[in-house]
Amino acid sequence: MVTIKEIAKAVGVSSATVSRVLNYDPALSISPAKRQAVIETAEALNYATPRSRKGQVGAPVAGPAQARLAIVHFLQSTEELADPYYIGVRLGIEARCREIKAEIVQIFHADMEADPQVLQSVAGTIVIGKQSDDRIDWLAEQGRPLVFADFLPPRERFDAVHCDLDTATRRMLDALKQAGYRRIAFIGSHEHLNGETQRFGERRCRAYIDWMTTEGLFDPALLVLGDFCNSGQNLRLEAGYALAQAVLAVTPRPEILMTANDNMAIGAYRAIREAGLSIAGDISVVSFNDIPVAQFLSPPLSSLRIQGEHIGETAVDLLAERLAGRGYVKTVTIPAAMQWRESCRPPA
Known part of the structure; x- marks a missing residue:
């Protein structure tokens, strides 16, 4: 640590x-x-x-010497800074590129279409985060191999590396049940993609609903969602604060609160303390991403570590394989790892 x-x-x-x-x-x-x-x-x-x-097993996949690669990010530069998980993905890409001596050009969402010649001048492109169908088609039109990191495109046309959040969420819920929790609340966001809002479409939320329903534990009052997209940290903190307040008003109060990301958990911590409650004593908290701040909160936050740095490394390896001649599509799933800390009871 x-x-x-x-x-x-x-x-x-x-x-x-x-x-x-x-x-x-x-x-x-x-x-x-x-x-x-x-x-x-x-x-x-x-x-x-x-x-x-x-x-970490094996040496980096060899690619063309001194290749020039592009990173296309679905966030703005300020939004990436607000979410250290995506910094981890980028650091993984940069570290692997140094190992194979590849040059990187970074393009954020707002600048993506400003100068398409940049994308046409590189050997290949790594795309970080979710993209609309139209944006995927536009990227493909630039004529360079694409690899998607932390996103699984809807059509099996491109290489991709991601974490299976559906499975990871269900395993977390299995562990919480084993630890004795039954009234489990969830706060998060609606899914926004292709210009549409899917009210319960976000993967963690959908897995939560399915698991709680199957276990006979689902209570609609314990599911509270906000309508916001990937923005700055203040919106996420305030969203976590407001949504946690709504959950704390439910009677009887939930035993544990699951937040969709660690920034929201920070806001939830503030709401819990302002309500005069103790974390883990009166209500437990568990979250996703395990950004660096999670281990420094009081009490330290239990969080599912999504291996962003390994997702970034693997994205470079996939692109290097493509540039070396692999002609078929490959999808890689990087498992998540739960970090149990003092904000909740761990499973036996």
Whole structure:
């Protein structure tokens, strides 16, 4: 486990500043560059620990020498900074590209169509995050091999690497049931894709509904969703705060709250404390992504670690295989790993 002191030393700021940045303290006055350095360093140090590197098998796949690759991100640059999970995906891509001596061109969502010649000048493209059907078709028209990271395209035309969130969510719920929880609440977002809003279409939400229904435990009052897209951290924190308040008003109160991501969990922590309740004592909390801040919350947050850095590494390997001549489509699933901490009871 990386420490706040190690992050502070690497960035050249105080431990208190690191703590306030990682906990998204809105009152902290710090330059955007320093804030970015703290968040990226926290993710990078976690990525470099033996825990995250253990079990990596084999050498990087050889690709064309000095290849020039593009990373296309579904977020804006400021939105990526607000979600350290995607920083982890990018760090994995960058680390593997250094190993195979490939150059990277990074393109964020707003700039994607500004200069298509950039995409036409690279050997291949790694696309991070969910994309609409129209955007996938536009990317394919640029005539370069595509690999999708953290997204499974609806049509089996392209290589992809992702985490099976349906299975991961069900396994988490199995573990919570084994730990004795029955009244399990969920807060999250509706799915937004192809210009449409699917009220219960987000994968974690859908898996939660199916599992709770099968177990005979589903209570509609314990499912509270917001209507927001991937935006800055403040919206996610405030969404977690507001949605948690709605859940806490339900009688009887749930035993545990599952949040769709760790930023929402931070907002939920504030709502729980303002209600005069203790986390784990009165209501437990569990979440997804296991961003660096999760281990520094009080109490430390139990969270499903989605291996973003390994998703990024594998995306580069898939693209290198394509450039080396592989002619068939390949999909790789990277398992998630639950990190049990003091915010809830672990399974026996």
